[in-house]
Amino acid sequence: MSSPAVNQTESALVRTRFAPSPTGFLHIGGARTALFAWAFARHFRGRFVLRIEDTDLERSTAEATQAIVDGMAWLKLEADEGPFFQTKRMDRYREVIAQMLAQGNAYYCWASPEELDAMRELQRTQGLKPRYDGRWRPEKAAGSVPPAAVLPVVRFRNPDEGYVVWQDMVKGTISIANSELDDLIIARSDGTPTYNFCVVVDDLDMQISHVIRGDDHVNNTPRQINILRALGGREPLYGHLPMIHGSDGQKLSKRHGAVSVIEFDRQGFIPDAVVNYLARLGWSHGDDELFTREDLIAWFDGSALSHSPSQLDYDKLRWVNQHYLKKADDAYLLGELRRRLDWRSVAAAWFSDRAACALIALVRDRINTLEELADWACSMLIDPDLDDPAIAEGVASALKAEALPAVKACLDHIKNMSQIPDEALGWTAADISLEIKNLISTYGIKMPQLAIPMRWWCFGRGQTPAVDAMLSILPHSLIAKRLEFGLAKHDGTLK
Ligand code: GLU
Numbered sequence: 283m284s285s286p287a288v289n290q291t292e293s294a295l296v297r298t299r300f301a302p303s304p305t306g307f308l309h310i311g312g313a314r315t316a317l318f319a320w321a322f323a324r325h326f327r328g329r330f331v332l333r334i335e336d337t338d339l340e341r342s343t344a345e346a347t348q349a350i351v352d353g354m355a356w357l358k359l360e361a362d363e364g365p366f367f368q369t370k371r372m373d374r375y376r377e378v379i380a381q382m383l384a385q386g387n388a389y390y391c392w393a394s395p396e397e398l399d400a401m402r403e404l405q406r407t408q409g410l411k412p413r414y415d416g417r418w419r420p421e422k423a424a425g426s427v428p429p430a431a432v433l434p435v436v437r438f439r440n441p442d443e444g445y446v447v448w449q450d451m452v453k454g455t456i457s458i459a460n461s462e463l464d465d466l467i468i469a470r471s472d473g474t475p476t477y478n479f480c481v482v483v484d485d486l487d488m489q490i491s492h493v494i495r496g497d498d499h500v501n502n503t504p505r506q507i508n509i510l511r512a513l514g515g516r517e518p519l520y521g522h523l524p525m526i527h528g529s530d531g532q533k534l535s536k537r538h539g540a541v542s543v544i545e546f547d548r549q550g551f552i553p554d555a556v557v558n559y560l561a562r563l564g565w566s567h568g569d570d571e572l573f574t575r576e577d578l579i580a581w582f583d584g585s586a587l588s589h590s591p592s593q594l595d596y597d598k599l600r601w602v603n604q605h606y607l608k609k610a611d612d613a614y615l616l617g618e619l620r621r622r623l624d625w626r627s628v629a630a631a632w633f634s635d636r637a638a639c640a641l642i643a644l645v646r647d648r649i650n651t652l653e654e655l656a657d658w659a660c661s662m663l664i665d666p667d668l669d670d671p672a673i674a675e676g677v678a679s680a681l682k683a684e685a686l687p688a689v690k691a692c693l694d695h696i697k698n699m700s701q702i703p704d705e706a707l708g709w710t711a712a713d714i715s716l717e718i719k720n721l722i723s724t725y726g727i728k729m730p731q732l733a734i735p736m737r738w739w740c741f742g743r744g745q746t747p748a749v750d751a752m753l754s755i756l757p758h759s760l761i762a763k764r765l766e767f768g769l770a771k772h773d774g775t776l777k
Contacts, residue, residue, distance in 0.1 A: 296328025297491045300354075300361070301481070303335045304346035307542035308353030310534065310594065311496060311526050314560045318523065319494040320359045321561070321582035331488050332361035337368045337480055353543035357553050358575075366488070368480050375475035378483050378513065379436055379468060387512040388468060390434035391418035414464045433471035438479070438509055440465050446504035451494070451521030452587045458504040466505050482506045486515040492584070497522035521584065523564050524591040531593060539596050550622070550651030551599065555606035559599045563592040572605050600650040607646055607655075615642050615655065622656035623663075630663050632757045637662075637706040640755050644747040662756060665764060666742030668771040676744040677772060680734035688725035690769060692732050695721060697765040699758070706757050714750040739768030 298319040302312050323330035334350070336342040351365065382388035391414075393401070402412035416422055419439065428434065440463045447457045468479035475483075481502070485493060500522050507517055528538035540546050546556050558573060565588065567573070567581045607615075616638055623629060638659065645658045666673055681689055696717070703709060722729055733749045740761060746752050753761055 295489075295491050296323055296326035297331060297489050298323040298328065298494055299331040299333050299364075299485070299488060299490050300359075301333040301335050301484070301495070302350050303338065303341070304343060304350055305338065305341040306346055307349045307544060309541050310543065310546075310560070312350075313353060313357060313359075313543050313556075314526060314563055315495055315523060316354060316359050317357065317557060317560050318521075318565065318582070318587075319492075321578050322492060322494060322584055323362075324579040325582045328491070329362040330359075331366070331490070332364035333366045333368070333484055333488065334364075335368050335477070335480070337475070337477065339369075342369075349542075349544065356543060356547055357557055359557075363488075366484070368484065371480070371484070372475070374487065375469075375480055375483055376473070379475065379479075382438070382468070382512065383436065385512075386420070386439070388436050388438050389418060389420050390428070391437045391465075391467075392428045392432045392434045393417060394429070394432045416465060419465070435467045435471050436469035437465040438468050438505075438512070440505075440508055446507050448503065448507060448517070448520055450500075451492070451519055451584050452524070453497070453500075453522055453589060456500070456503070460504075460508070463505060463508065466509075468509070478502050478505050479509060482509045482513070482515075485518060486510060486513060490518050492521065493518045494521045494523065497524050521587065524588065526563050527591050527593050529593050529595050531591075534594060538594060548653075550653030550655070551603050552606040552610065552652065555599070555603040558606070559602045563594070564588045572602065604650045607649060607652070610646075612639050612642060615646065615652075618652045619655050619659055622652060623659060626656065626660065628660055628663050632706045632760075633659070633663055634706065637755050640707060640751075644751055644755075648747070661741040661743055661746075662752075664742075665767070666739060668739070668767060670742070672744075673738045673742060674771075676738045677735045677768070680731055680738075681772065682731070685727050685731050688727045689731050689735065692721040692725055692727070693735065693765050693769060696736075697762045697769075703758065706755055709754055709758060711748065711751040711754040714753050715748075718750060735768065735772075736765070740764045 300312075300316040300319050302308070302316075308316075320330045322328075332351075332354070334347055336347065347365070354361070379388065383390070393414075398414070401415060401417075405412045405415075414437070418426075418434075418437070441460045443460060445457045445459050446463075447455065450456050466478060467476055469475050484490075485506075503520055503522070510517055526534055528534045530538075532538075534541055540549050540551075543556070547553075554575065557575060557578070561573075561578050561582075562571065565582070566586050567577075570577070573581075616635060619638055619642065641659060641662060642655065645655065649655050649658070668674070699717070718729070718732060721727075722732055734744060736749055736753070737743055737746050740756065741752060
């Protein structure tokens, strides 16, 4: 399939970048941007560069950089180059500023902040849009003596005439009049370069061919293009991705659920599922909802990018995750289960890998997240809290008065069975099933009357996979203990 964004003959030159500012965790919007830049580079066998835009020293932290690197590693979005840090490139920015000053593309401006405030105020009272009036442009300031008390900034000399026009990969043609654009400050009075300027120098030096980023940067693009042109650089193609909103259409925030990549891990989502789900936020390939990374790379050619904001739908993410849980191999699920039980400091010697895999086999089709898998293991590993009203109510509704003596006799029987080996998986589901069938026919009760209290007392839940299979995983001593506590509690409650 040919792409509007890349001429096939140029595909070897595709270089994309992800350029986060390390001011917080890697949030889902940033991760989606990274994913699209990564997939695009992979599709065209290009290079994907990671650049950390850390020039805002007050807001940038090493922890945030680490969170970004960790988040990308978790999503398996490996960079071919970088991370490059803007703070390590200050000499280069100074060099380019000196070059622009020498070439007349930039000039010193000595206007003080107070003076600029007054200028804007006047413009406002005149009904004009506040903007720098070019008072220190060399042709205007000829003969002016720079005030000794003011340290100058450096401004880019923006073209006066014409339009900046670009074909956005997402939004189509965008055209901004130069008359709308100020002479941007590219170096502050302390000599430090400003954000838009650093981005241009980096995109140029890193030979970025496609800038894929959030559409909160659309306003920066014409300014960056003008600086780039002044530097004689070849313009990259730009693609500005619409925002990701919450399911209510509002700006995404924590109240919608997880928003940081690491939080998705904590909540039990599989990286491949998150990648699959994120790919569909603002991009589509026909009606395909479930696809592999390889499919994504094969399909992601810069077309079919959506113009409108997408909405994060956690139910759909859980559905996608469920699909990946079904496909996951046992070793992966076992590793994840162990990791998550460690977080919860829950362990038991009897819960061998064999027992854990038996549980995984039983529940993997009924869970949406890895945390739910850990919840199931906890149902096995932790004695149910018999003071929990849900348990009392669940048992009471199953233990009807007329059947009570028979059910209790059965449970007592199971509790006291001596032939059962005291090790997990020593008593097979078939053994248990046979035993239960014999008991219900001997005592003339119905299966749920026996199975439901057992579920509540042994696992703290009213619904589980087949109770015989569940019980076959527990050591008999645990079954006996839990039934004994359950019966005692029930009798106590009846008194
Ligand atoms: N550092 C910017 C951000 O985190 C991205 C800049 C860009 O992609 O050009 O929003």
